[in-house]
Each structure stands twice: as structure tokens, then as C-alpha cells.
Amino acid sequence: MIVKRVLAHRIVAACAAIALTAACTSSTGDGGNESAGQFPVNTNDEGTPTRGGTLHMLGTADVDFMDPNISYNYIGYLSQRMWSRQLLAYPAVVGKTTTPAPDVVTELPTMANGGITDGGSTVRLTIKPGVRWDTTPARQVTAADAVRAVKRACNPARPFGGMPNFESLIVGLSAYCEGFAKVDANSASAMAQYQNSNDIAGASVDPADPQTLVFKLTSPTSYFVDMLAMPVFSPVPAEYDQYIPASAELAQHTIANGPYRITKYTPTREIVYGRNPAWDAATDDIRNAYVDAIEVNQTGNAQTIQTQLQANNGAADMAWNTAPPNSVVPGLIASKDKNLNLTPNLWSSPYLVFNTVSPNNGGALSSAAVRQAITRGIDRDKLIVDLSGPQVSPPLTHVLPAGLSGTESNTSPNPHPFDEGKAKADLTDAGHESMTFKVLYPSDSSDAKSVFLTLQQQLSKIGVTVEGITANSADFYTKYVTVPSVARAGTWDVAIAQWGPDWYGDAARSYFGPLFYGNDGNPGSAYPPNGSNYGFYNNSEVNKLIEKASSEPDSATASKLWAEADAVVTNDAAIYPITSPMVPTYHSSRVHNTIVIPNYSQIDPTNVWLSER
CATH class of the missing domain: 3.40.190.10 (Periplasmic binding protein-like II)
Incomplete structure (x- = not known):
């Protein structure tokens, strides 16, 4: 099983x-x-x-x-x-x-x-x-x-x-x-x-x-x-x-x-x-x-906690919810510090969500062609540099990280590789050579802020002006991405989010069910607030694949169906995956x-x- x-x-x-x-x-x-x-x-x-x-x-x-x-x-x-x-x-x-x-x-x-x-x-x-x-x-x-x-x-x-x-x-x-x-x-x-x-x-x-x-x-x-x-x-x-x-x-x-x-x-x-x-x-x-x-003491900060752990004085043994700060991880790797672990956790974190119901820019993001062009204008390698580099943040080009049913690779499929010239030409062909996007990200995440700044610079080269919308992590979810009226009002166009499997192994459904099952907004839909399809993505082919794979008792057959769904969603550019990171612990x-x-x-x-x- x-x-x-x-x-x-x-x-x-x-x-x-x-x-x-x-x-x-x-x-x-x-x-x-x-x-x-x-x-x-x-x-x-x-x-x-x-x-x-x-x-x-x-x-x-x-x-x-x-x-x-x-x-x-x-x-x-x-x-x-x-x-x-x-x-x-x-x-x-x-x-x-x-x-x-x-x-x-x-x-x-x-x-x-x-x-x-x-x-x-x-x-x-x-x-x-x-x-x-x-x-x-x-x-x-x-x-x-x-x-x-x-x-x-x-x-x-x-x-x-x-x-x-x-x-x-x-x-x-x-x-x-x-x-x-x-x-x-x-x-x-x-x-x-x-x-x-x-x-x-x-x-x-x-x-x-x-x-x-x-x-x-x-x-x-x-x-x-x-x-x-x-x-x-x-x-x-x-x-x-x-x-x-x-x-x-x-x-x-x-x-x-x-x-x-x-x-x-x-x-x-x-x-x-x-x-x-x-x-x-x-x-x-x-x-x-x-x-x-x-x-468990919950009153620290990540930098101080790391300093205390490295002191080895018996007062601090392990972190509770923090990881070593990005600034120290490369040094720990270079020194081969024996107290460091790097472990894959099969998350997609962070990734970009496109708000397909935003009225901004004439509803441009409802078009798969526009979303595809935008993804071609993003250089994933540069975003990964912001996330401590490929040793810690290896690239992810599609929905499912390797290690879950439905995929054997983190980098295939990749239907829209970085091509700045093609991105700009495709936006012109789509009638959107100049747009302004509101990018929502959690203000208390240094990773999200770094990604936002790099994204702002990159998209400006293909005619897209990027404005930042910030909220703390709690409000990011409770007041923004899980509130349908906020998405439909165009408060945000792109959100910097993260997702991980609810279970492991045969777990492709824990990505596709909550994130991409539109079901035309009918009962069972993963649209917010009942699900986490923050961008209101809906594709009838994907819906049918999710339904079919979810009711398939044979794991090998189900895995092939999930792979098909992954290919369609990725080609549609419903999201822009960046990395399935290694988790550093100390x-x-x-x-x-x-x-x-x-x-x-x-x-x-x-x-x-x-x-x-």
C-alpha cells in the first residue's frame, strides 16, 4: 500500500x-x-x-x-x-x-x-x-x-x-x-x-x-x-x-x-x-x-537559539520550531559541522500562487497563456540563491516533490523554462505587455521577502511592475488567502505560499485535492475557505483526473494518474514551484x-x- x-x-x-x-x-x-x-x-x-x-x-x-x-x-x-x-x-x-x-x-x-x-x-x-x-x-x-x-x-x-x-x-x-x-x-x-x-x-x-x-x-x-x-x-x-x-x-x-x-x-x-x-x-x-x-522554552529568536545550541553548555539541546538561520547554514555545511542535519521533507516551499479571479489588469491571470508567459520570465536559479542555494534548496519545477507517489523527479516536467525574451513576446501577443501585480507575502518570513525582492526585479524586465502586500503569517492565511472576497477584489494577484503533504508515501492527493480541485465551485471544491486552492484554479481535465486517481485502488495506476494531473497543472501554470527544500536542523x-x-x-x-x- x-x-x-x-x-x-x-x-x-x-x-x-x-x-x-x-x-x-x-x-x-x-x-x-x-x-x-x-x-x-x-x-x-x-x-x-x-x-x-x-x-x-x-x-x-x-x-x-x-x-x-x-x-x-x-x-x-x-x-x-x-x-x-x-x-x-x-x-x-x-x-x-x-x-x-x-x-x-x-x-x-x-x-x-x-x-x-x-x-x-x-x-x-x-x-x-x-x-x-x-x-x-x-x-x-x-x-x-x-x-x-x-x-x-x-x-x-x-x-x-x-x-x-x-x-x-x-x-x-x-x-x-x-x-x-x-x-x-x-x-x-x-x-x-x-x-x-x-x-x-x-x-x-x-x-x-x-x-x-x-x-x-x-x-x-x-x-x-x-x-x-x-x-x-x-x-x-x-x-x-x-x-x-x-x-x-x-x-x-x-x-x-x-x-x-x-x-x-x-x-x-x-x-x-x-x-x-x-x-x-x-x-x-x-x-x-x-x-x-x-x-520547551518558546520565548527565543532564531539567531539567539542557534548561538545557544552551538555553545554546547548543556542549557540548550535542540530547537523546537526553528531552523538554523540562512546566514549560518552555508558555513555549517562548509565546515562539515557534525551537529547539522539536512533532511528532505517533500514540501513545496515557497511557491507562487496566481490569483485567477483577480480583476486587475483586465483579469489577465485568468488566462493560462499569460500565466505561462509570466513563469518564463522568472529565473528559478536566482530565487534559489535567495534560499541558501541549491544545496539547501534544490529546484522544483512542478507540483509533486520526488518521494511522493506520482513523480520520480523534482525537475521534470518543466514546460516553461526561463526565457526572458519569449516571456516578453508572449505577453505582447496576449495583449498584456504592461501590467502591475500585487504580490502578497508573509512579512515575518525573511525567505519570502527575499523572493519578493528578486521577483520584483525579474518581472520588471518583461513589463510587469510588482507591488508588495505584506501580512504576518497568521493574517496571511486567515485574512487574505483563505478569504474568497479578498481574492475576488484583487487585493492580491500573486501570493508567496508554502505547502507540504498531510501524510507521506501514497500522498499525491494531499497536494492535488486541497490545492487544485476546482470542481466548478460545486460541493467538494477546494476553493477557500473550505480548501487551499487559493488562486481559484479550475480545470475540468484536472478535476476528472483527481476524481479518478482518488478512487483508484491500485497504487501504480493511481500514480500514473497523479503524474498526468501534475503535467496538466504545471503546463497551465496554476502555480510556480521554486524548491522542495532540505530542512536544516541543529x-x-x-x-x-x-x-x-x-x-x-x-x-x-x-x-x-x-x-x-
């Missing part, structure tokens, strides 16, 4: 490009497909692992929500690694960090073991005995706890942002969510009553076994099992019914089933994790939990077994050990 299609020669090439003493590996997933895990620079795994000590993590930001079924952010996911176990999770094993493995369930469901039946339309997972909640007394996690997760996800107070990934796929979930939307969003009891009195036919407990969870799908898919590694499916206890989902009150009353529990949480300032006495290591093949405690010398999990863009804290305590 797991499809990873990065060729071995690409893995070797990527490592050579980094120019560091790196151990590069590939592994084979289900069905014999070649897969790419992480490309570790130095896992610092010499010596014998020891238990004990406190891991000190420094950061600049808090989780989005301390709620497993609602959090939709890599920082929230990183926090959950410590205290909230998933159905499936990504192991801290070199070469397998993007391959889902059983966490609270006994095995990965397949047709061979009977976990997948009815031609792929029914999926069963059984909860392991001994996985317990940190309650008094400790209580076994059940299949009903996993059903509760699905039911909470589309609550009216704060629904999970990735619902379009699976809402129409699980039988009965769309109707359930439609009814849930009418419940009082300010009443925890009203929401709990709705959850507990309304069933979902496609997410239930097996009547013959209270530990077995049964999913029934509207159609077979190749990707559903891989999708179950998303935390939205993580079991949650009945006690959560007392609180509004994602609320500040719930954040102070979390109940753990992982190796750690939250012992202190001061939003935007501090999180402390201590050992969970209800956790049984024998049930957990994902987390070794070597350290006794993890303390740690102090006393931290060992530093395996980066791409889903968190960070080293896994639950598997490091400390040489000095």
Missing part, C-alpha cells in the same frame, strides 16, 4: 549535492517500490544509549492547538509525539521516517493479513492491549476512542483543517458533519450529545471485538492506510467530551497515552513533559523515551540518535539520548 518512488540514483545525487560526509539510504516499502526516507548528515549515534536527564528545547512559537484531532501544524504534531499516540506513526529509523508503522494498532492493515477487505473498501485495525490512558486508574485505549477522534474532527467550534482529505471518503461522514455544523459551537455538552447519539457508518467499533476499529470507504483507494498516520485519527479519551475541542480549557486537561504527559503548559512560553506512569514500553515500537523530561553535541522526522521538520525528541546529564 505504501508507494515511494524516488530512484536510488536520485538519493545518491542528493547526498553528493550536500557535499557532506552523509550516510544516505533507501528502503523498500510494500510492493517492492523504492522509497526514500531521510538523508541523514550525522545522527550522532556513537556509543551506548543511556536513560535519564532533561532535554532542553528552545523555540519561538507555540502549538496551534493542544488537541490531537484538531491540530494541523507541524509544531502541534511535534508536541503530540511525546504524549499522544497515533494509529500509525513514522518511526525514527533511518530510511523509514516517511513510512507509516503500527503505533497503537497491532499491525499495518493489508489485504494479505485480512486488514483490508471488500476490494479495498473496508479497513480494520485492532488496538494493542496494554496501551493505556493516564487516568486514575489507568484505562485501556479502545476502538471507541478512535471512533471518537473521527467524530470530533468536524466539530462546529473548530473543525480540523484537513477534512477535505477524507470527509467524502468515509461512508456517512459528510452527512454526519453536515448535521454537526448545526450544533451550538459554544456548548461542549451539546457537541458531546451530538457525537454520542449519532453514528458514522464508515467509522465504527466491530460488534464482535471492542478493540477493533472498522472503516468503510465510499470507494477503494490506494492511499487511505498511509493517511491514517495523520494525528486527526489519534484516539482520544471520553473525558474530552467535557471540553470544547481545541479550547484553552482542554489544553490544560490533556490525558496522555504516550511515554510522556504534559506537566506544565503556559501558552506561548513553556511546555514541560514528564514521564507517564501509565505508558508500557512493551507496547510502543515507535518511541524509546530515553530522557526523563523534556522542557543540536548540541550531547544529543545522540538525532533522527529527523520530516512530518515534524525536526529531530524526534522521543528517541534521542544524552551523553551528559
